[in-house]
Structure formats: structure tokens, C-alpha cells
Amino acid sequence: MIVADRKPIEEIIEEVKNYEKILILGCNECVTVCEAGGKKEVGVLASALRMYFLNQGREVKIDEETLERQCDHEYLEEIRDVMDQYDAVVSLACGVGVQFMAEKYHDCPIYPGVDTCFLGATEKRGLWTERCQACGQCILARTGGICPVSRCAKRILNGPCGGSAKGKCEINKEIDCAWELIINRLKALDKLDDYEKIDPIKDWSTDRAGGPRKVVREDVQE
Amino acid sequence: MRLQYPSDIKIILVPCTGKLDVVHILHAFEKGADGVYAVGCMEGDCHYNSGNLRARKRVEQAQKILDTIGIGGERAQMYNLSSSEGPRFAQYAVEMEERIRKLGPNPIKLAKKKAA
Numbered sequence: 001m002i003v004a005d006r007k008p009i010e011e012i013i014e015e016v017k018n019y020e021k022i023l024i025l026g027c028n029e030c031v032t033v034c035e036a037g038g039k040k041e042v043g044v045l046a047s048a049l050r051m052y053f054l055n056q057g058r059e060v061k062i063d064e065e066t067l068e069r070q071c072d073h074e075y076l077e078e079i080r081d082v083m084d085q086y087d088a089v090v091s092l093a094c095g096v097g098v099q100f101m102a103e104k105y106h107d108c109p110i111y112p113g114v115d116t117c118f119l120g121a122t123e124k125r126g127l128w129t130e131r132c133q134a135c136g137q138c139i140l141a142r143t144g145g146i147c148p149v150s151r152c153a154k155r156i157l158n159g160p161c162g163g164s165a166k167g168k169c170e171i172n173k174e175i176d177c178a179w180e181l182i183i184n185r186l187k188a189l190d191k192l193d194d195y196e197k198i199d200p201i202k203d204w205s206t207d208r209a210g211g212p213r214k215v216v217r218e219d220v221q222e
Numbered sequence: 223m224r225l226q227y228p229s230d231i232k233i234i235l236v237p238c239t240g241k242l243d244v245v246h247i248l249h250a251f252e253k254g255a256d257g258v259y260a261v262g263c264m265e266g267d268c269h270y271n272s273g274n275l276r277a278r279k280r281v282e283q284a285q286k287i288l289d290t291i292g293i294g295g296e297r298a299q300m301y302n303l304s305s306s307e308g309p310r311f312a313q314y315a316v317e318m319e320e321r322i323r324k325l326g327p328n329p330i331k332l333a334k335k336k337a338a
Binding site: 040044055 | 290
């Protein structure tokens, strides 16, 4: 899922302090799971903003709404009838949702309420770690299901590098060396021969190096 | 025991302080409460293992938010006691009441009155 973290309330206040009618818009998907932008966080932010403005002697209308997703037209359409009631929206969705809202509601300023971090997994409640960098050409079949692109600091494909020590990465002793993990896993799978195969140069044009990307599926288009 | 404690404290029962969320604390202040405190079981004695520890973290989160928006984080507090400690319950109530009296009324309540 897409992992996001909460933005400091001070930062959000600074962005929206001059508006009179603000919608706080949550998203029921990834940001709900990582407890950054779901219905609950919408309630907390909205309540804090209402009190902040009241304390400043201003009555600002702060409403709350949480959509199923903010990265799909159909869900964003659900608020079309009420959008003219607001002069700004704080979207607690990931950067995708914020941008899709901005595209759909061109005349209304949309502010991000979270910092979008990475594609990751919930290790346990309150701990999310990166697992994928969406490079567009998955190599997990050759690396024992462990991704060197997202989990190796150098993204090297024929590792490990000289900075690997006691299974940890040289940039931070808390970070596992992805290649140590890969080798251990290949051993467990009895596929260590795969490690001997030199990976060819990866085509990074499917990564961000090739500019903004898109997936076109004519077979499912209408 | 017929212990006395300040009469301006309204008790809201929850099945466990782990039920308490940041938003509940904030809503109480939004509705005009001058202070909010949670009284949980002793740490290490939670029937659900970690309810009271969760509550403490949530109270701390609420304190940070209240500080940021100018209401004052010290208006929210977390206390712990065992269910047999009636006198301590009364003592915490007195302590909390004194703390809030020193701080004065919730500025939101005053702002709402001014706006009305």
C-alpha cells in the first residue's frame, strides 16, 4: 500500500489560515490503514482546526468527509454537489489523491494534509517499511522475493557491496543488507545457483528515469 | 467510604481507557470542557494488556495538539489507579480541579460566547 505520515498541524494551519470554508477530505484506503488520513484522522484535524480558528476569534466552517478512494473518478464525483460550499480542501489522501482532486476540481485549491512516503507494508501497528519502488519491471523472481531496488540503498542488482557488514547496511546499522537477505532466502529455497547468474543491465526507462509513466490496457478499456 | 470529590467533574464510563481516542478528547474541548483526564488501571494491570498504555499515548497526542492550537496541553491528563483505590480517585479529582482552576476556563468556551 501507499504509506503516508501525518503533516504537522502547524504546517496545515499556515496553508489554510486565510480561508473561511474548508473541507477536510479523508480517504478510506491506504492512508486509513497507516493511520494518517482516514476518517479518524479527519476528525482529529477538523476538530483541531475548528478550535484553532475559534481561539483566533474567527468562525471558520470546517467540514469532514471521507471518500472510499480519492484516486478514482467515481468516488470524487460524490462530493461534486457540495464542492461549491468550500473555498479550500485539505486532502488527507496520498499525493495521488491530492492531485486527482486538484484535476477534477480545477477552481478549488487542494492542500495536502499528509506526507506521502513510499510503497510499503505494515510490519506491526505503528511501523511501516518500504518494499517497492514501482520500477516498472519486477525482478523479484530472480532475487528470492526480496527487492534490491527498494531495499538496497544503492539499488544494486548484483550485490552485496563492500558496505555490507554482519547483515546490515553501511548507511544505517538498523537497515538489513538486502543482498544478505536475498542470499539467505535463495539458500533456503535451494536456489543459490540463481545468485551466480549475473543480472543484465536493467532497463531503467520503466522507472522514473523515463519520465512520468502510464499503464495502458486496451483490453479492459471501454 | 462516602468520599467527596469536586462536583464539577463529569464522569464518562468507557469499557477500558483503551477505548479513548484523541478525537474524543478534542471533541470534549470543542464542546467547552475546561479539562479532560483519563483514569486508567495501573500500568501493567490492564485487563486487555495495553489499553491504559494506549490511552496514555493518546492523551499525550492530544496534549501536543492542544498546545499547538493554543488551548494548552496541560488541560488533558492521564492518571492511573487500581479499582480499589477510592481515596486516590478523589485525590486525582481534586488535583485535576485545582490544575484547571489555575489555568482558567477553556478559551474555546469564551470564544464561543463572544461569537454568539
